[in-house]
Amino acid sequence: MRERHKDSLSRVSASGHLPRPPGEEVDPRASRRGFLGGLGGIALGALGEGADSPLGDCCDPPGPPAALEAIRAEARRYRALLLRHQAAVDEFTLGTFPKETNGDEARYPERIGNYSKGLPHNDLGEVDPEAYDALLCALASGRWEDFEAIPLGGRLRLTNPLGGLTYDLIGPDAAAVPLDPPPALASAEAAAQMAELYWMALCRDIPFTDYPTDPTIAAAIDDLRRYSGYRGPRPITPQTIFRIDSPGTLEGPMVSQFLLQPWTFDGIGITSRLQVPLPVTTGDGIDFLTSYEEWLAAQRGFPVGTTISPPRMDPVPRHIHDLRALGQHAGADVHFSSYLRAALILLSYGDQALSERNPYRSSRTQTGFASFGASHLLTLMGCLTRASHHGFYGKWYVDRYLRPDAFGGRVHNRRRGAADYPIHEELLGSPVLDRIHAYNRLVNRRRGLNGGAGSYLLPVMIPIGSPTDPSYPAGHGYTAGSRASLLKAWFNEDFVLPSPVKPNRDGTALEPYVPGVDGPPLTVAGEINKLAHNTSMGRDAYGVHYRADDLAGFHLGEELAIRTLREERPTYAESVFEGFVFTRFDGTVVEL
Incomplete structure (x- = not known):
């Protein structure tokens, strides 16, 4: 045989x-x-x-x-x-989809628009040319030995540059999915999304409940309205700021029900509170990379002799009630874990929450398990883990896009006159920079750094700064796009979630969300879309991604889910199954 x-x-x-x-x-x-x-x-x-x-x-x-x-x-x-x-x-x-870059790598010989963290850098934070060329050589050859020969500047190692070359036996190949180029360094869109990150840093400790009346939120709204390249929802209001414009995401609380509701895992009841770093503006908390010395050490990968400081944690666990808590969740999760939680919550509602196309939803004699049951759904969720192959192909082999903390260094050196970087005037003339300078001065005094002086650097929540892989597309973005698509295909998008809640002002408790009083009813589709927003833009609040990273990740993840489910469709024995259907983030309906 x-x-x-x-x-x-x-x-x-x-x-x-x-x-x-x-x-x-x-x-x-x-x-x-x-x-x-x-x-x-x-x-x-x-x-x-x-x-x-x-x-x-x-x-x-x-x-x-x-x-x-x-x-x-x-x-x-x-x-x-x-x-x-x-x-x-x-x-x-x-076939394949030709992928154009934004041209920055060829445009700037100093590679100021590209990712280079962990390699040797000069005092301006510009990468050593020979080290960057060694990286390009390794990416061109795909040889393990060439990656091992790349000179590093410190203790941090590059994150999985070979991951994007993995072949998949289900769904599209990593090189065969479309990926638009990210905004160029000098563009108006790059300026707008960097300004948004500066404002997110300044607004991390403002409770979501205070957004309608808080003066810093009002200042952020006034400033972001000026940007011609702003890609967030318009009009910008306290309800829409720092959100994405997809069905359901602008309605109700900022935080998805799937990150607030209690849930059960293996019979263990779990509440949705987490430990969060102390606030900076109203407590003893700190942020990182606010001093130039620490920022430069991070770009170099923290050479031997430099220190990596820990965060100062609040001993009281809290529900997600502000951007700091949202960022901490997105920094502590395991990419797909939030969607596992959502799946388990939705499955607990029984057949009424399932898609009407599930063949076992109204069956008189049968129920699903190996197919169209919980086991099938969770297996498919694990199957979509391969989205990282597609994302890392784009990260390393196409764009090599610089992370936000590196962009902050470019802004800082331009503002202090150390370099003439091509930063768009809409950002250079923004009042957010003076506010960031004062904020960083507060943090540096608290930490005893930089002589207590301020800076124009981006304050981040992670002690090492950004992860050691390029920024575009966002890992949480393509995880969101793929898992959200699957959940919307599996469950009834119009099902109204029972007993919705919202966090109180300090996140110590949950309160009832009353449809018709606090806002419209909350549906499966809206709260899944909101979950995608929370997990991806939570990384923006954390300080390590931009809005464009998230949106590109969404599209990539959706494409992977569509092509994977299309392959799945003819393998099922249930002849009454009419195929999957779900609504994309842009509101268009996909039927497979």
Whole structure:
């Protein structure tokens, strides 16, 4: 049997065609008794007609169980081969999507618009040219040995530059998904999204409940309205600031119900409170990379002798009630864990929350498990982990986009006159920079850094600054796009969530959210979209990504989910299943 299997595969490889089933001349519509001496006809019937069973109806069994299983197994062997072959051919036929860069790598010989953290840098935070060329050489060759030869500037190691070259046997290849270029360093969009990050840093400790009346939020709204390249929802109001514009995301609380509601994991009841760093503006908290010396050490990967300070944590666990708590959640999660939580909460509502297309939702005699049950859903969620391959291909092999903390260094050196970087005037003339300078002075005095002087650097919540991989697209963005698409396809998007809640002002408790009084009813689709916003833009609040990273990640993740579910569709035995359907973040409906 092993030799026959090997021979079949070799014939596929050599000829480009599937092996012909034995006895193909047998009419697949002949009587069941006529099939007992010729398995090939049954196999062909299964192949050609997509039959639920190669044995026809069950009123006249063809023989003993062993014979029945042998017939079924042989038919399935050929149909499985056809399905896998057809999926590969379909993907191959789609081709690749040419990916243009923003041109910064060629435009600036100093690589000031590209990621270089962890490599040697000069005193301006500009990468050593030979080290960057060694990185490019390794990326061009894809050889482990060449990556090991890249000179590093400190203790931090590069994050998985070979991950994007992994091949996937399900869904699209990492190089075969579309990815638009990120905003160029000198563009109005880059200025707008950097200004948004500065304002997010200044607003981290403002409770969401205070947004309608807080003067710093009002100042942020007035400033962001000026930017021609701002890509957030308009009009900018206390309800829309720091959000994305997708169905449901602008309604109700900033935080998704799936990050507020209690949930159960393996029978263990879990509340949604987490430990959060102390606030800076109203407490004894600190941020990081606010002094130039610490910022430069981070760009160099923290050389031996430099210190990495820990955050100061609030001993009281809190619900997500401000941007600092939202950022901490996005910094402490495991990318997909929030969507696992959402799936478990939705499954706890029973069949009423399932998509109307789930074949077992209204079945009289059957329920789902191996297919269309919890096990199936969670398996598919794990299957979409391969989104990291696609994301890391874009990060390392296409754009190599600089992280926000590096951009902050460019702004700082431009404002202090140390370098003439091409920063857009809309940012250089913004009042947010003077506010950031004063904020960083407060933090530096508290930490005894930089002589207590201020800076124009971006204050971040993570002690090492950004992770050691390029910024675009965002990992939490493509995780959000893929998992959110799956959840919206699996559950009833219009289902109204029962007993919604909202955090109180300091996050120590939850209060009822009353539809019709506090806002509209909260639906599955809206709260899943909001969850995607929370987990991705939470990383922006953390200080390590931009809005463009999130939006590109959303699109990439959606594309991966669509093409994966499209391959899944013909593998199911449930003939009443009409295919998946869900609404994308931009409001368009996808039917598979």
